[in-house]
Amino acid sequence: MSPLSLGPGSVRSAAEVNEEIRALWLRAGGSLSAQERAEYELLVVEWAAAIRSAVIEAA
Helix, strand or coil: CCHHHCCCCCCCCHHHHHHHHHHHHHHHCCCCCHHHHHHHHHHHHHHHHHHHHHHHHHC
16 A cells, blocks of 8 residues: 555554565565655655654653
8 A cells, every 4th residue: 555545644553564665675676666766765754654653652
């Protein structure tokens, strides 16, 4: 699932996003195209937000 397909306020866990990142790398065979690179960058931003959200909730 692409981060762009989520509605406002929809948040996936860092583990879910991490799994999608891993799947992207597997599909790409370890070398990302320009489009895959853009998707990867969005996923990393989403993953970082999920980590921050988890830390804030834990505090």
